[in-house]
Amino acid sequence: MRLEDLDTPVAVVNLDKLEFNIREMAARMREAGVCLRPHVKTHKTPVIAHIQLREGAVGITVAKVGEAEVMASAGVEDIFVAYPVWGEAKWERLRRLSHRVCLRVGVDSEVLAEGLSQVFAQHGEKIAVLIKVDTGLGRTGVSPGRPALELAREVARLPGLELKGIFTHEGHIIRDFGSVGEIDGPVRDVARKMRETAELLRREGIEVEEVSVGATPTAHLMCREEGVTEERPGTYVFYDATNVGFGVVPEDRVAFSVWCTVVSVPRPDRAVIDGGTKAFSSARSPKVEGMGLVRGMEGARFAWANEEHGVLDLSSCPGALRVGDRVEVVPVHVCEAVNLWDELVAVQGGEVEAIWPVLARGKVW
Amino acid sequence: MRLEDLDTPVAVVNLDKLEFNIREMAARMREAGVCLRPHVKTHKTPVIAHIQLREGAVGITVAKVGEAEVMASAGVEDIFVAYPVWGEAKWERLRRLSHRVCLRVGVDSEVLAEGLSQVFAQHGEKIAVLIKVDTGLGRTGVSPGRPALELAREVARLPGLELKGIFTHEGHIIRDFGSVGEIDGPVRDVARKMRETAELLRREGIEVEEVSVGATPTAHLMCREEGVTEERPGTYVFYDATNVGFGVVPEDRVAFSVWCTVVSVPRPDRAVIDGGTKAFSSARSPKVEGMGLVRGMEGARFAWANEEHGVLDLSSCPGALRVGDRVEVVPVHVCEAVNLWDELVAVQGGEVEAIWPVLARGKVW
Numbered sequence: 001m002r003l004e005d006l007d008t009p010v011a012v013v014n015l016d017k018l019e020f021n022i023r024e025m026a027a028r029m030r031e032a033g034v035c036l037r038p039h040v041k042t043h044k045t046p047v048i049a050h051i052q053l054r055e056g057a058v059g060i061t062v063a064k065v066g067e068a069e070v071m072a073s074a075g076v077e078d079i080f081v082a083y084p085v086w087g088e089a090k091w092e093r094l095r096r097l098s099h100r101v102c103l104r105v106g107v108d109s110e111v112l113a114e115g116l117s118q119v120f121a122q123h124g125e126k127i128a129v130l131i132k133v134d135t136g137l138g139r140t141g142v143s144p145g146r147p148a149l150e151l152a153r154e155v156a157r158l159p160g161l162e163l164k165g166i167f168t169h170e171g172h173i174i175r176d177f178g179s180v181g182e183i184d185g186p187v188r189d190v191a192r193k194m195r196e197t198a199e200l201l202r203r204e205g206i207e208v209e210e211v212s213v214g215a216t217p218t219a220h221l222m223c224r225e226e227g228v229t230e231e232r233p234g235t236y237v238f239y240d241a242t243n244v245g246f247g248v249v250p251e252d253r254v255a256f257s258v259w260c261t262v263v264s265v266p267r268p269d270r271a272v273i274d275g276g277t278k279a280f281s282s283a284r285s286p287k288v289e290g291m292g293l294v295r296g297m298e299g300a301r302f303a304w305a306n307e308e309h310g311v312l313d314l315s316s317c318p319g320a321l322r323v324g325d326r327v328e329v330v331p332v333h334v335c336e337a338v339n340l341w342d343e344l345v346a347v348q349g350g351e352v353e354a355i356w357p358v359l360a361r362g363k364v365w
Numbered sequence: 366m367r368l369e370d371l372d373t374p375v376a377v378v379n380l381d382k383l384e385f386n387i388r389e390m391a392a393r394m395r396e397a398g399v400c401l402r403p404h405v406k407t408h409k410t411p412v413i414a415h416i417q418l419r420e421g422a423v424g425i426t427v428a429k430v431g432e433a434e435v436m437a438s439a440g441v442e443d444i445f446v447a448y449p450v451w452g453e454a455k456w457e458r459l460r461r462l463s464h465r466v467c468l469r470v471g472v473d474s475e476v477l478a479e480g481l482s483q484v485f486a487q488h489g490e491k492i493a494v495l496i497k498v499d500t501g502l503g504r505t506g507v508s509p510g511r512p513a514l515e516l517a518r519e520v521a522r523l524p525g526l527e528l529k530g531i532f533t534h535e536g537h538i539i540r541d542f543g544s545v546g547e548i549d550g551p552v553r554d555v556a557r558k559m560r561e562t563a564e565l566l567r568r569e570g571i572e573v574e575e576v577s578v579g580a581t582p583t584a585h586l587m588c589r590e591e592g593v594t595e596e597r598p599g600t601y602v603f604y605d606a607t608n609v610g611f612g613v614v615p616e617d618r619v620a621f622s623v624w625c626t627v628v629s630v631p632r633p634d635r636a637v638i639d640g641g642t643k644a645f646s647s648a649r650s651p652k653v654e655g656m657g658l659v660r661g662m663e664g665a666r667f668a669w670a671n672e673e674h675g676v677l678d679l680s681s682c683p684g685a686l687r688v689g690d691r692v693e694v695v696p697v698h699v700c701e702a703v704n705l706w707d708e709l710v711a712v713q714g715g716e717v718e719a720i721w722p723v724l725a726r727g728k729v730w
Contacts, residue, residue: 007454009729041672063673083673084628086639086689089372108629111688139674140629140637171671263449264473264505272505274451278704278729283647306536307406307700308428308448308729309504323476324451335672339643340704342727362707364374364643364673 001352003345008261008326009275011341013356015348017255018237019051025219025236026056032223037061037080039214039234042335044360045344046074048237059102061214061232065093066363068103074359078102082167082214082232084112084132084140090365091119094127104128104164108141110154113161121160128164129155130210133197135190137172144193145200152201165210165229166197174217178287180247187218191225198227217248240334245287254330256338257295260310262325268318273327276305278340283333295328302329366717368710373626373691374640376706378721380713382620383602384416390584390601391421397588402426402445404579404599407700409725410709411439413602424467426579426597430458431728433468439724443467447532447579447597449477449497449505455730456484459492469493469529473506475519478526486525493529494520495575498562500555502537509558510565517566530575530594531562539582543652545612552583556590563592582613605699610652619695621709622660623702625675627690633683638692641670645694646701653697660693667694 003012029036039061040049049060049071059078062068068079079101085094094116097103107113107129120127133148134141142148148166155163173186190213198208213222214232216239223231238256239249258280260273280292282305291310294300299317302310310329314320321327331337338344339361346354368377394401404426405414414425414436424443427433433444444466450459459481462468472478472494485492498513499506507513513531520528538551555578563573578587579597581604588596603621604614623645625638645657647670656675659665664682667675675694679685686692696702703709704726711719 007452007730084637084688086626086628087372108631109688112628134631138635139671139676140631142631261451263451263477266473266499266505266507270503272449275729277646277648277701278727281642281647282649282698282701283642284649306504307704311504323449323474333647336642336647339672340727340729362643362705364640364705365372 009279013344013346014255034223035230039232042234044358065090067360070360072101081105084108106132108132117158117160126162129161130167133168135168135193144197148197165208167212171215187221195227238334241288241293241330241332242285257328262321269314271312271321273310276307276309278307280331281336283336285332288332293330374644378709378711379620399588400595404597407599409723430455432725435725437466446470449473471497473497482523482525491527494526495532498533500533500558509562513562530573532577536580552586560592603699606653606658606695606697607650622693627686634679636677636686638675641672641674643672645696648698648701650697658695
């Protein structure tokens with residue numbers, strides 16, 4: 001079956017671009033001597049995780065226990081839950097999962113470390129733990145330096161926990177500086193904070209095997225920073241309009257798009273497509289005009305959307321679209337867009353090669 | 366099982382509030398002598414459609430054929446697909462569906478009317494059609510007056526189509542005027558456009574049985590307008606933070622919320638919850654500060670979110686939340702939030718009464 005025979009809206013993965021993106025990142029990390037542990041929240045699709053592993057990833061990263069369970073069920077054997085998992089029910093799920101796969105989990109508070117410790121220790125078991133350090137994002141994590149040391153001491157002291165290292169997500173760099181051309185200094189700053197924190201812990205006799213960082217826009221610089229052992233980029237498998245806007249990759253590198261059909265052309269300067277926020281999400285980005293990029297149509301501006309309607313402004317190319325025409329849209333934020341779909345259609349040379357169920361979609365717990 | 370025993374994040378429907386909302390709207394329409402045909406895109410859940418029908422709705426409204434198929438499979442017998450459905454594949458699905466349920470569909474262009482006509486006429490069958498009129502939203506639809514008349518003539522002429530009437534979605538009123546206190550004039554204006562268009566068609570000998578309008582914020586006024594035969598509100602089953610912001614209902618009328626748990630309190634003025642854009646969507650509204658309303662905590666501002674993290678700003682109530690605390694969040698836009706969930710938990714008096722699968726979730730085609 002060919003791409004043009006698929007009814008719309010349909011979420012399409014360009015297989016050649018996907019494999020290129022995966023191989024390029026893997027090669028970059030290999031050359032730098034840094035382990036690659038991609039965050040699979042972007043694709044939520046076990047078969048893509050397996051391509052990443054085949055191309056050299058040491059394991060995967062997830063945010064939620066539910067995602068880890070899906071990936072483990074699909075044969076992934078090394079999983080980092082990079083999230084402050086809270087509560088008896090989830091700690092017990094982590095413990096069961098740790099019998100089947102190599103598991104590590106993030107921690108950013110003493111109260112969480114204590115709860116986790118208790119569940120594992122009472123069964124004479126252990127879980128590998130990394131301490132989350134906030135290097136500027138302002139979300140979760142302890143501050144670098146002394147606060148990280150204090151939590152590390154506590155983790156090292158608690159039974160049932162095995163301190164593996166420290167990790168951060170430097171997503172604030174591209175958010176605050178807005179272009180890959182401007183981030184060398186901020187990347188060095190984050191790397192320095194992580195390195196100094198690791199050294200502080202080591203001086204206190206605490207072993208720090210892993211210094212893990214992660215964000216697609218900064219990956220190519222961060223991997224060359226001294227002391228970094230692991231990277232956890234996510235969106236690089238597909239990239240999206242935000243990555244293009246930040247200058248991370250040119251538009252033709254984006255491997256995920258949604259094909260839509262024009263269902264209404266009320267005026268020559270307006271076309272309405274059959275995909276809206278249920279196809280793309282309502283994500284916006286300061287670096288993307290409107291709701292996404294219309295591929296191959298520079299004049300078409302994706303002005304606004306409701307759930308099932310996407311409104312294209314054709315002021316600069318009036319009459320360019322007719323009812324029944326098909327358009328390809330690159331979403332603003334691909335992770336959120338993928339989460340809306342039950343299946344992705346993998347296409348190569350215009351032919352449908354596979355239908356991939358998005359098995360970890362919606363796994364928020 | 367009690368609400369507080371459910372692990373988070375979890376999407377919760379307050380059954381008492383839901384039934385109150387459904388009954389109030391039904392009573393209002395009954396008193397006005399207007400048919401109620403709710404848009405089920407808000408809940409996507411057959412059991413809720415059945416409650417609406419039991420309380421007096423004449424049928425339901427959907428946007429996509431896939432939603433109609435799910436609702437038909439669940440026993441709903443009267444369905445309006447209020448969308449310009451395009452293409453052979455979908456027209457054939459509509460034809461099959463029309464054998465099992467009472468079906469009507471929207472049309473806003475001649476090219477669409479012709480395609481639809483051909484599929485039904487070649488089997489000697491007919492589909493009921495309503496013409497979409499754009500009364501100011503600027504999305505799909507023909508203009509009121511002559512353009513509507515011209516399309517109506519074409520539809521009346523084509524075999525396989527049975528013209529039932531005209532419809533509009535007046536969602537622009539609350540968008541442009543921003544408060545239910547300011548909309549009397551604009552509502553009268555939309556009603557007048559619809560009434561005059563219907564009269565124009567009738568003067569030409571075209572029967573117009575249905576003059577259908579629909580939007581929750583304007584429903585209470587629109588139902589009293591002369592000439593309106595049907596209303597299609599959607600969000601009123603649940604309401605959301607946007608409706609509260611517009612002054613449509615007070616906050617305690619909202620029947621849908623997401624319960625989350627605080628997983629990190631890096632500083633007294635910041636709490637991070639385990640729900641982000643995968644729990645609430647990334648919808649924003651000019652009438653809502655941030656990503657939603659934190660119920661029962663006036664000082665907590667839902668500042669920003671990523672997929673799995675919600676960041677609460679506690680500047681006005683530092684220290685008010687600790688790791689492990691539970692918070693209830695009302696989303697900005699409930700239709701988009703519901704589309705992220707596979708199940709809703711229906712709760713009454715704090716007890717879990719039912720788990721409802723969101724069967725029409727993600728049906729974008």
